[in-house]
Amino acid sequence: xxxHVQHAHHLKGLLHCGTCGSRMLLDFxxxxxxxxxxxxxxxxxxxxxxxxxxxxxxxxxxxxLVADSYAFITISDTTYQRxxxxxxxxxxxxxxxxxxxxxxxxxxRARLEAESDKLLAAHFADAIDLDTLKRHQDRIRTGLADVNxxxxxxxxxHTGGRAFLHDSLQLLTDAHRAYAHSGDADRRLANQAxxxxxxxxxxxxxxxxxxxxxxxxxxxxxxxxxxGKEAKREHTTSFDVACSRKTLWVGADGLEPPTSxx
Numbered sequence: 001x002x003x004h005v006q007h008a009h010h011l012k013g014l015l016h017c018g019t020c021g022s023r024m025l026l027d028f029x030x031x032x033x034x035x036x037x038x039x040x041x042x043x044x045x046x047x048x049x050x051x052x053x054x055x056x057x058x059x060x061x062x063x064x065l066v067a068d069s070y071a072f073i074t075i076s077d078t079t080y081q082r083x084x085x086x087x088x089x090x091x092x093x094x095x096x097x098x099x100x101x102x103x104x105x106x107x108x109r110a111r112l113e114a115e116s117d118k119l120l121a122a123h124f125a126d127a128i129d130l131d132t133l134k135r136h137q138d139r140i141r142t143g144l145a146d147v148n149x150x151x152x153x154x155x156x157x158h159t160g161g162r163a164f165l166h167d168s169l170q171l172l173t174d175a176h177r178a179y180a181h182s183g184d185a186d187r188r189l190a191n192q193a194x195x196x197x198x199x200x201x202x203x204x205x206x207x208x209x210x211x212x213x214x215x216x217x218x219x220x221x222x223x224x225x226x227x228g229k230e231a232k233r234e235h236t237t238s239f240d241v242a243c244s245r246k247t248l249w250v251g252a253d254g255l256e257p258p259t260s261x262x
Contacts, residue, residue, distance in 0.1 A: 119137065
């Protein structure tokens with residue numbers, strides 16, 4: 001008989017080996033005294049699909065690296081205010097260029113609605129027959145649907161897009177504290193929303209790749225110098241965040257005596 005056990009963890013399936021790029025798997029090692037420890041191991045090395053020599057990463061270390069990464073992407077209130085003003089200015093400028101299109105669409109909708117009312121009045125006055133009314137009403141209905149669709153797109157591009165970026169900026173002002181006080185389910189959602197990839201290198205560094213729009217926001221914030229020169233130098237590209245844990249938690253002998261899986 002085989003017993004299949006699934007172990008849930010908010011980082012499971014999200015971490016990758018920074019050496020060979022393989023996904024990291026949740027694994028467990030038990031010492032001779034029966035104490036079990038959780039680790040993330042490189043799937044490429046475990047399955048011998050690569051020549052990777054990546055060491056196992058204690059779960060506690062992986063959790064700390066990911067949690068610390070949110071301190072690097074959190075923006076200050078000053079930066080939030082500046083970027084919010086930049087977003088509003090950009091959308092206002094774009095809206096000004098599209099005001100004529102919005103005016104034309106609104107006028108066209110009013111013209112079609114007025115034409116529909118006149119056709120109904122003419123039909124009730126026996127000026128046009130029912131077939132003619134239906135034919136013109138179908139044409140007007142198609143025209144109104146197209147106008148309303150374009151007006152909705154206009155609103156979504158400007159009102160919806162502006163609100164989305166404002167919400168994203170607000171999330172970054174509280175990212176570190178919010179992650180620290182969240183449960184496992186919310187932490188998993190946060191990692192999926194903020195990052196497209198989480199790599200752990202062999203020297204205990206986390207190389208997460210930010211998702212949009214956070215990557216652009218982060219680049220704008222740090223290119224301006226508002227968030228500090230030291231943090232800016234830590235980023236290898238405009239989309240990468242480098243986070244490391246250099247503090248030694250244990251001595252050179254490690255947490256436990258070596259086991260066969262490690």
